[in-house]
Amino acid sequence: MSDLKRERISAKAVTVGGSDIDTDRIIPARYLKCVTFEGLGEHAFEDDRSQLKQSGALHPFDIHEFAQAQILFVCKNFGCGSSREHAPQALMRWNKGIRAIVGVSFAEIFFGNCLTLGIPCVTADEQSIKELACANRADPDLEFCVDLKQMKVFFAAREVAISMPESAREALITGRWDPTVELLKSKDHIAASAARLPYFRGWSSAT
Amino acid sequence: MGKNLYDKVFERHTVRELESGQFQVLVGLHLIHEVTSPQAFSMLRQSGLKLLYPERTFATCDHIIPTLDQSRPFADSVAEQMIAELEKNCKEFAITYFSHTDGEQGVVHVVGPEKGLTQPGMVICCGDSHTATHGAFGSIALGIGTSQVRDVLATQTLPMSKLKVRRILVNGRLKPGVFAKDVALYIINKLGVEGGVGYAYEYAGDVFDRFSMDERMTVCNMAIEGGARCGYINPDETTYQFLKGRRYAPRENFWQQAMAYWESVKSDPDAQYADRVTYQAEQIEPMVTWGINPGQSLGVNARLPELTEVPKNQRPLVEEALRYMNFKPGMPIKGQKIDVAFIGSCTNGRYSDFELVANLLQRGQYKVAPGVRALAVPGSQLVHRQLIERGLDRVFSEAGFELRNAGCSMCLAMNPDKLQGRELCASSSNRNFKGRQGSPEGRTLLMSPVMVAASAIAGEVADAREVFDLNT
Ligand code: SF4
Numbered sequence: 263m264s265d266l267k268r269e270r271i272s273a274k275a276v277t278v279g280g281s282d283i284d285t286d287r288i289i290p291a292r293y294l295k296c297v298t299f300e301g302l303g304e305h306a307f308e309d310d311r312s313q314l315k316q317s318g319a320l321h322p323f324d325i326h327e328f329a330q331a332q333i334l335f336v337c338k339n340f341g342c343g344s345s346r347e348h349a350p351q352a353l354m355r356w357n358k359g360i361r362a363i364v365g366v367s368f369a370e371i372f373f374g375n376c377l378t379l380g381i382p383c384v385t386a387d388e389q390s391i392k393e394l395a396c397a398n399r400a401d402p403d404l405e406f407c408v409d410l411k412q413m414k415v416f417f418a419a420r421e422v423a424i425s426m427p428e429s430a431r432e433a434l435i436t437g438r439w440d441p442t443v444e445l446l447k448s449k450d451h452i453a454a455s456a457a458r459l460p461y462f463r464g465w466s467s468a469t
Numbered sequence: 470m471g472k473n474l475y476d477k478v479f480e481r482h483t484v485r486e487l488e489s490g491q492f493q494v495l496v497g498l499h500l501i502h503e504v505t506s507p508q509a510f511s512m513l514r515q516s517g518l519k520l521l522y523p524e525r526t527f528a529t530c531d532h533i534i535p536t537l538d539q540s541r542p543f544a545d546s547v548a549e550q551m552i553a554e555l556e557k558n559c560k561e562f563a564i565t566y567f568s569h570t571d572g573e574q575g576v577v578h579v580v581g582p583e584k585g586l587t588q589p590g591m592v593i594c595c596g597d598s599h600t601a602t603h604g605a606f607g608s609i610a611l612g613i614g615t616s617q618v619r620d621v622l623a624t625q626t627l628p629m630s631k632l633k634v635r636r637i638l639v640n641g642r643l644k645p646g647v648f649a650k651d652v653a654l655y656i657i658n659k660l661g662v663e664g665g666v667g668y669a670y671e672y673a674g675d676v677f678d679r680f681s682m683d684e685r686m687t688v689c690n691m692a693i694e695g696g697a698r699c700g701y702i703n704p705d706e707t708t709y710q711f712l713k714g715r716r717y718a719p720r721e722n723f724w725q726q727a728m729a730y731w732e733s734v735k736s737d738p739d740a741q742y743a744d745r746v747t748y749q750a751e752q753i754e755p756m757v758t759w760g761i762n763p764g765q766s767l768g769v770n771a772r773l774p775e776l777t778e779v780p781k782n783q784r785p786l787v788e789e790a791l792r793y794m795n796f797k798p799g800m801p802i803k804g805q806k807i808d809v810a811f812i813g814s815c816t817n818g819r820y821s822d823f824e825l826v827a828n829l830l831q832r833g834q835y836k837v838a839p840g841v842r843a844l845a846v847p848g849s850q851l852v853h854r855q856l857i858e859r860g861l862d863r864v865f866s867e868a869g870f871e872l873r874n875a876g877c878s879m880c881l882a883m884n885p886d887k888l889q890g891r892e893l894c895a896s897s898s899n900r901n902f903k904g905r906q907g908s909p910e911g912r913t914l915l916m917s918p919v920m921v922a923a924s925a926i927a928g929e930v931a932d933a934r935e936v937f938d939l940n941t
Contacts, residue, residue: 295533295547295883297507297554347615351508378616429489438488441616442518445493445624448485452521452626455484455495460730461588462497464524465719 266437268380271362272407273332276322277395278307283336284343285372289352291344302348303355323356327402332358335394336365340383341372350376362408364415364424366391377430380439382410390415390422410435471737474590474703475634475669478609478734482592484626491628497591498603499526499621501564502577503533503555504883505596509618510558518623520562525625527586528559529567531576532883536846536873539569548884562622575849575875578602578815582686583851585715588727589704590734594621599815599899601692604701605685606708607734609669611699632698633667633743638674641750646934648825649684650817650897650917652676653691654756654766659748662764665697668743671736672702676750682711683821690816691899694763703735755933757802758901758915760790765901767802769920769932775799793903794912795891802914803930809894810843810925811906812870812918814880817897818848820855822918827861829919829937830868837869838928844886845870846878870925882907895924 290309293302311321322328334353340363341349349372353360361381368376368383376383386394397404397417407416410431414421433439456462472480484493501509506528513519520526533548543549559566567573567580574580578599581587589607593600596618603610617627639652657664670692677685685702692700709728712718719727754768765787767773775798779787791798796805812818812826823845829835837843845865847853853875856862865872879886880898887907888894894906894913901913914930923933934940 295504295551297551298511299508300511345614347508375616433489441628442516442620442623444487445620445626445628448493449521449624451484451493452495452624455482456522456625459481459495459497460726461591461719462495462522462525464717465723465727 266380266440266443268382268434268437268439269411270407270409271333271382272405273361274328274330274403275333275335275394275398275406276328276331277335277398278322279337279395281338282342283340285341285346285349286343288341288349289346293348293352294346299348299351299355301355302352303357303359306352306356325402329357332361333406333408334360334363335391335398336363337391338366340365340368342369345371345375347375350379350381354379354381364391364394364408373430377433377439378441380434382408382426382430382434384408384410384413384424384426386415386422386424393420393422470741471739473634473636473671473736473740473742474607474701474734475609475632475671478590478592479631481590481734482609487628489628491630493626494592494629495626496594496621497525498581498586498593499625500577500581500586500593500595500600501526501528501618502595502597503530503551505615506558506618507551507554508615509596509622510562512616512619513622520564520622521625523563524565526564526622527567527581528555528564529574529577529580530555530569531574532877532881534569534574534874534876535885536876536878537885539874545885569850569875572850572854575847575851576815576818576877578686578690579818579848579852582606582682583715583849585712585718588712588718589708589731594627598693599690601697601699602686602690602815604689604692604699605682607701607704607731609699609701610689612693632669634671635665635668635697635744635746636671636673636742638745638747639672639676639750640674640747641676643676643750643753646755646919646932646939647753648917648919649680649687651753651756653688653816654758654763654915655748655753656688657691657695657764658756658766660695660746662694662762663696665692665695668697670695670697670700671742672700674747677702678705680707681821682707683819686819687816691763694899704731755920756916757920757930758913759794759796759802760787761793761901761903762790763899763901763915765790766915769803769930770801772799772801773797803932805893805914805930807841807895807914807924807929808892809879809888810837810841810921811846811879811894811896811898812921813844813846813848813878814898815848815877816899817918818846818852820852822897823847823852823856823861823865826918826922827864829922830864832937835868835926835936837925841925841928843870843925844873844879846873846886847875850875879906881905887911895921895930897921
């Protein structure tokens with residue numbers, strides 16, 4: 263299961279500024295009426311992006327130089343609003359897929375939804391986020407390394423400290439963040455429990 | 470010390486303790502619908518997983534189905550895509566699907582019980598918060614998110630933490646004109662919309678003992694609106710009689726064995742609870758909500774709160790509700806003109822709900838007031854057929870109600886049944902959130918089906934006891 267371990271994520275980055283970016287902005291509510299998360303990626307930040315376009319500006323997700331990014335820098339209370347899982351699902355499906363998010367703070371449910379998908383949301387102080395964002399904007403090709411073992415982001419011979427609740431960090435670096443895999447580990451136990459419940463096989467086929 | 474039903478059922482379904490400190494719990498019955506399951510299936514496909522026990526998952530289509538023209542393909546291409554996807558997934562993964570072409574479709578929380586799938590002593594999950602409904606049979610019934618739907622499909626289990634249990638006793642006798650919906654709204658009003666956070670609610674006492682299964686489901690349905698993850702009622706003779714003869718209920722030769730299990734999970738007389746509250750049935754009035762959450766309610770003859778009566782920390786929410794509803798502090802709710810009346814949903818869309826209203830409508834040649842759009846939407850195709858068989862469909866249409874085909878309809882707006890603009894709707898559903906019924910400015914007043922009918926006839930919020938002369 264080594265491929266589930268999330269120790270170090272090295273990639274290019276993109277910065278989306280602004281506090282309290284809610285799940286509606288990450289993925290507009292109309293995409294709730296859909297049958298699959300696939301294809302959600304292209305709609306990430308859709309309304310923000312089109313509004314900016316109309317005003318003659320470009321959202322970072324529309325700037326060609328950032329198209330390779332897999333690490334996202336954000337500000338405060340990112341992912342607030344509804345509990346919909348569509349938000350992290352959209353981010354992990356945008357272009358090459360966001361694999362780690364660094365911000366000042368995250369909404370709790372969003373954080374949990376990301377964890378279930380193996381996407382670490384780590385926090386850093388405002389000054390550090392500024393530093394990361396500046397370096398990222400100055401050079402879109404710059405590689406960042408989010409290191410969950412050392413709890414630092416490394417870039418261009420510099421580093422900033424990051425933090426994350428220990429239980430989440432532990433689950434990510436040991437590869438135990440995927441609940442399905444965890445639950446499937448005890449298939450025999452599951453079968454035994456099912457056999458103990460008189461109704462489980464349907465009464466008509468019970469013995 | 471004895472144990473309550475929640476603890477017993479939880480223990481019987483515990484597979485093991487997880488490293489996180491949570492418990493891996495077996496799900497005995499899994500229900501799915503078209504809105505929250507498709508993504509779970511794509512996740513399964515992506516990871517190459519199969520269903521562990523496909524025979525324990527059952528599907529139907531409710532949210533997006535139109536209630537007028539149900540011929541395929543649906544006019545709304547996204548709705549068509551969603552139902553087609555559900556059909557495809559059920560076929561591919563060998564899941565029993567209750568389809569509307571077979572006459573088996575309905576709101577998932579109406580269909581489960583009427584087929585005898587919902588039984589005492591189960592852990593029941595569905596990607597829908599009103600799964601709490603099934604607790605009426607003495608089960609732990611929980612709404613879950615999409616990743617959890619995937620996990621139940623793949624593993625038939627979920628990681629769960631144990632809830633605390635609050636015992637809610639309602640003793641005495643309900644007054645004429647007061648129904649299960651009023652009890653549900655009363656409890657939420659008393660305990661608050663967040664009062665149940667971290668709890669399972671055990672409902673007990675005279676009132677619940679006398680309630681039919683339909684009435685019990687109405688109250689458990691709204692446990693979630695009080696913040697509780699689930700609510701339940703201990704099984705008894707009423708529960709067993711309801712189940713007898715239903716398709717998935719135990720056959721004669723297994724009945725004793727089933728009864729033994731059901732009796733064994735009941736709360737012990739000396740069971741422990743984290744909390745207890747007691748209410749007197751005589752205190753409960755026909756309730757109406759006036760705000761934007763189900764806790765903002767009052768007796769139909771009461772006045773809205775004055776701002777000075779509201780604790781300071783709650784004032785912003787009250788002000789926000791008044792602004793949205795366009796209501797004034799201190800005004801009566803009775804007499805508010807309504808535009809729409811809706812009887813249906815998983816709270817009050819069962820046969821007995823319509824039968825009760827039809828009996829009253831028949832008494833006096835009542836007619837829906839001019840200008841009021843009145844919809845009666847059965848919770849399932851079976852309910853619809855029963856109404857037709859017993860001639861009650863005509864009672865509704867003669868009174869000016871439009872009797873539609875089964876579905877979630879105007880409970881929420883994922884189908885063509887929607888409020889327009891700022892319309893005010895007397896509704897037997899369960900949520901009065903902003904925009905819930907399809908118009909971003911639409912306004913909802915929650916009440917019992919009988920109160921909805923009375924208000925439809927009066928053209929304004931009315932006391933059903935006066936309209937139908939219920940005071941005896
Ligand atoms: S009737 Fe309403 S509350 Fe019930 S499942 Fe449908 S949309 Fe949800």
